Amino acid sequence: MSENGYSADEMMAVEASRRLTNDSVCFVGIGLPSLAANLARRTHAPGCVLIYESGTIGANPEHLPLSIGDGELAETADAVVSVPEMFSYWLQGGRIGVGFLGAAQIDRRGNLNSTVIGDYARPTVRLPGAGGAPEIATSVENVFVMLRHSKRAFVPELDFTTSVGDNVRVVATDLGLLEPRDGELTLTAVHRGVEAEDVVGATAWELRVADDLRETTAPTHDELDALRALESRGGSTWQ
């Protein structure tokens, strides 16, 4: 919690949620993306459709789920489909416009690594792997990435490219927003209390700063109330 009365992670979730609109159809991952998407539904975008890869379409959970397949997602969904149907008819079918992705590493083109740190055959850290990411990254028009800012995460060269960055529209971090400008992720906004040089210093490539750099809008009372209500009813969120 900062002197602002909200944490950097909360700011990140709020700013990501603002990217969803009332007619968004959104493929949601667990953790921060799930928090951001559920926050959007409870604030400015009640009509936003949440789709979890477990096969739940139009999920409306009261509690934040710990996994992508918690029972409440199925109970509150408009439809529950099998996993092959989810990936073929719905994602590949082009019916989902927004996808949230996280990763361990990102490069300046928005390519993501969630597979290994180090050499593939003898990794220093074996990460969970691709999951839905490669096809989400190429099937939805708008990929939103959520990632905490650090030099370990924002790297010049990925150890492994799990998914490609062509459709990444925004990267929401705990420091600000990066958006592609001329094919390279560029700092376009900072959160209140953050200087551009802080973000440049937390990025391991020479981060470009937009000429029209702006400050994001601090969370409103409504956003914070809704966010904290979700968190208090959730399992583990900050993973």
Place this chain on the structure above:
Amino acid sequence: MTVREAVAELVHDGDVVALEGFTHLIPHAAGHELIRQGRRDLTLVRMTPDVIYDQLIGMGCARKLVFSWGGNPGIGSLHRFRDAVENEWPQPLELEEHSHAGMAAAYAAGAANLPFGVLRGYRGGDLPARTRVATIACPFTGEELAAVRAHRPDVGIVHAQRADRHGNVQLWGILGVQKEVVLASARSIVTVEEIVEDLEPRPGAIVLPAWVVDAVALAPGGAHPSYAHGYYERDNDFYVAWDGISRDRDRFRSWMQRHVLEAAATAA
């Protein structure tokens, strides 16, 4: 048939075995029976290896893992899986990794008795060079598509809510790839929460007819710590606790000794 009998009869050392259940209905009781019976050199297939695969890998049952996402959902790493890949403990683990879409297409192709599945996937990135995927051209439009070899496991194992006395199996809620893995596999085992006289129709439920299932075994609570929709909820506290239990090799082994090796098979 009991879980013990089903595993003894249908699963052999060296088999390709797929235990499925997408967060829901994960066949833990059957997985524990594989460990108790000391199966070795298995090729384990599963979209989302989680706690039960962490246990199988840590107990030395697996030679190879075919998967698309290996983690403890919402918590973090699978420590036994990581130890096997990073340090070859307790033995080396060969990997064949896919995306979810690729795994799903491979299961669907296997169920359909096709040699491969086709999808618009695996585009760009480093995954195609590290896995079994090929590029094919659509014969009608020329579009380049990805082909994945069909999954045809020796044994498919799933958990379901219930079966009737004839062995027809009914399941509902999140269905994952349960139907596909049973139909794609040469042999199949289904563990169930209960066996009933008649299967009452339920919204959203599917039925696997008795004649496509080799063994139905009663295993109440057999999906724990995952869940069985309508019977019990996901034990999220256990998944959190597993992170600590599995971090340390000795603590893992003593936990397995006490809770799996020395425990009686469910409904044996």
